[in-house]
Amino acid sequence: MSDRRINNENFQKLLWPLVALGLILLFNFFFTPGFLNVEVKDGRLFGSLIDIVNRGAPVMLLTIGMTLVFATGGIDLSVGAVIAISGALAATIIRPDYVKGVLEYGELRPLFMVVSIPLLVSMAAGLWNGLLVAIIGIQPIIATLILMVAGRGIAQLITQGQIVVFIHEPFQFIGSGFLFGLPFPISIVIFMCALTYLLTRKTALGMFIEAVGANPVASRFMGVKERLIKISVYTFSGLCSGIAGLIICADIKAADANHAGFLLELDAIASVIIGGTMWGGRFTLIGSIAGTLIIQSLTTTILTIGIAPEVTLVFKAVVIICVALIQSEDFRRLFTHRSPQLKAKSS
């Protein structure tokens, strides 16, 4: 009896984002011809739906990291800037002499190097955020603001202010390849999602993260390594941003330090909130992913039904407000007049 009720609570949290997503898809089903069609061409999946998920892949990766950061009671504003750094590094490793004006390619850089160095640097960026928050005790919003602003500068320094274009077949696979019929970015998202789920839900890590976010003092009194956990989630968020950066960079075959990942941190934060993870405490990965899908499908819908792209942001804002309101228990109570005290006040 009790277990069912609690499952209900979890389910309710997930329900509203899924309903919102369903509504958007339903709208498209009626107004955008062929929206729900998925075709198989040469063993690869194509279609609007696949496209939405594929376009949303970088933000989904950011969202995974952001969800954990949120659960510890923090926020990571630097994810967009880390995307720029990661992309800039990858491109510069492929064409190190480009910024000096040398247009010929040297030897083909090994994929391993092109991928691992940007990812390590991204993790270092996350580690920096984590140290500022956990050790020095700066408010997360300020601590990560530093890198949000400085990060783009660093990316500019790496590319010397140029847009580095490149050709590197193996690396481009990350942005536009297919694995088992799915676009490779989607495969990465699925892998990262599964990995994060296993790490947090099949080990005690998720419980520690939630405990630290919900009550840091009590967690410390129980011997939870509060600082280490905070540092880890920021580092992980850095890694996620780094991967997103590689996808974006590999997809457009160029590193644009100014625009890569610009304002994506806001999409990631919105996704987390739409997904029902509140500041500090419980988090739901699936909710966050659903949140990203809502934002992405909304953007696509607006574009396909021919609304001017300038107004896109307004529509996004309206939907985010609506979902956030529906999520809010206090707001729902306005209509249901049901006191929460009625629930399970036992003994």
Added chain:
Amino acid sequence: MTESETIVQIKGLSKSFPGVNALINVDLDLKHGEIHGLMGENGAGKSTLIKVLTGIYNKDEGQIFFDGKPFELNSPEDAPKFGVSTVYQEINLIPALSVAENIYIGREPTRLGCIDWRAITTHAKTAIKKLDLDIDVTLPVSSYSVAIQQLVAITRALDISAKVLIFDEPTSSLDTAEVEQLFSVMRKLRQQGMAILFITHFINQAYEITDRITVLRNGELVGQFQTEELPRIELIATMLGRDVTEFEGENEGEDSGEPGGEKEVFYQVRGMERKGSISAFDLDIRKGEVLGLAGLLGSGRTEIARLLFGIDRPQKGITRLNGSEVAITSPRKAIGYFFGLCPEDRKTEGIISDLTVRENIILAIQARDGIFKTIPRKKQEEIVDKYIKALDIKTPGSEQIMNNLSGGNQQKVIIARWLASNPEFLILDEPTRGVDVGAKAEIEKLIASLSREEGMAILFISSELEEVIRCSDRVAVLRDRKKLTELTGKQIEDSTIMHIIASEDVG
């Protein structure tokens, strides 16, 4: 004393919150030129009374007269207009602003519509001189000690032409010299005719400075006394709600109950000290023994618990665990040595209210083992169900959110958390506070069986003296942040303990 000297008169004041009667029909009068002590244990209603007086709460019933006129406050901003100012333990100045700015903030003198900074500085200098204080008023408040900051707060209050000053536990974070400095200012103000309401937990300080003392207990007025005419033992008895006749006649002090059977020392503390928190103390924690800490609120009970568990670090002292020297510098280390702590403040330090009962119990063991030894879900449920049954925790299930449990059951969950970790030494800081009678008895029974049957060492802290006496094999008596003595066996008696607490300073 004549009626005309009375400046604040409270008659039949009542205030209740859902489920709690915080103040019931309380009378109090405050005179010009007196320092009036307001004392009482936790939940006595002291802070509610102050909050009504300063306009933070509205009163439910009763009347307050100020200088004979009705005293009606609609918001906290009204209190200073009447001339009532409060100096809090947590100082409410703005740390980054200068002393002068803090004194004049919100009512800056102006010249031609601009703030007259020169006037602020000179005025502040003269104002602060009145308290015999010579400091640079242009430096930020945060650069001065807490004691000076309090004097700045007093200066500000005086400059707003306060007639009544309320001191809410101003001395709890001051050292002896600073307390003296504050007291000399208070005496000076008394001479000038100021009415001062002084809230404190320190018995010695109350006797040193107050003229009269009002004691509250459970929201009710116990009495108003002339300090000189009130024996210490009676003050303590009234605060604890005991009949003073019970304790009349000096207790004979039969020496130690059971001299043999000294139990093995598990954890030995020598000369542990933390300035401003507790003076040097020795303590032996023995296996299979309940050591009780007896003392009034603020006597240093919780401070000892925090030091032992590594939450605060001592400045001095040697600690030995099973004979070998160790330094417990963090809760993690303490837990590594199989210590456990049920903290005093259940809400902010104990439970994690958003998580489930299962998670709240498992967290401590899991934190000790690390994530690489994650306990399988099934095993977790077995552990949790075992303790839900053993402690009779009333919850619909192990997946219930902690927030939905009643206080007593939350407390049991915290105890279960530590029992599940098989501790050798368990610190219980007020485990029975806010717990109903039935649950209280169960917890007490549990404590006894843990120490006797499992051989666990237990440190038991409670504001209820009877409870300490009932549960403990040995009792350490504390007063004013100092350990006075230790009692064993038959010495553990209400009257003995009360006399020790009431005794004049023992060194």
